[in-house]
Amino acid sequence: MLNETDAASGKEEIKEKFISIIEKFIGLAATRLSDDVMARLEEMRKAENTPLQKEIYGSYFENLKMAQELKRPCCQDTGMIQFYLNAGTAFPYLSYIPEVLKEAIRRATVSVPLRPNAVDFFDEKISDDNIAERSPWINWELIPDSQEVEITVYFSGAGCSLPGQARVFKPSDGIEAILPFVFDAVLGPGINACPPLLVGIGLGHNIENAAVLSKKALLRSFGRHHSHPKGAEFERRIMNGLNSAGMGAQGLRGNQAVMGVHIESSARHTATIACAVNVSCYMLRRGVIRLKSNLSYELPAYAGETL
Ligand code: SF4
Structure with a gap:
């Protein structure tokens, strides 16, 4: 049977292992874009045909390659760090998580940097x-x-946080009222957010639930659409409309403006339609790690990678 000292040292050992995994995971997410983002950017590069757009995408990919090779952040703005957790209530180290995340950030600030x-x-x-x-x-x-926990880290840079907006409409405005609101947010300040952009739209009943949903929309991987056919159709319409504006990479004229439009929704009050818009730049740094109860892990967004 463990005495109190043994138990305390075992606890510290587990905490240390957990911190080290998360510190390395943060470093990975800061230096390498996840596989679905890279694949989407490749598609977008092929769809542009002017010399300037080809040059910009060329420099994007050169920068991403060098970041991975040199193990350095792919953008100097490593943002405000946000974690989104799906945490099992039977995960044995649930209570360690706030301290582990903070300490991992503290260390990663130096080690990544x-x-x-x-x-x-x-x-x-x-x-x-x-x-x-x-x-x-x-x-x-x-x-x-x-017994598992899934942790998504998101690096919220300034340029892509600035276009964010939220508003509550009256049902008499109709759901179509969100269209000019979204277009103004994305095609106005969004131009400074290093396009092509991913647009996250949260639809719900009040400001804060729409805002959280708009961020969750950015965390959804490419290739998945809103589960309701009307939601998926709205995503398509908004994406086609934004792309027709000819914004191009870095806002320097091209065939496309956005990597995607993702909508997440919740039930709304009978008398409100809340809409929030959240934007990510092409440097969409969102990493996912899944940890089991023995702290073994999977990195579903990064094929072939270990920490
Ligand atoms: S908008 Fe994105 S790519 Fe541009 S400087 Fe900010 S974090 Fe970096």
């Missing part, structure tokens, strides 16, 4: 380790009885 971006809201002092009030941002969903 991540740019210190977190500024105290009122004192305007920058934290040198990316740990600050509610930073990293952690969003939990609990999965009853599961």
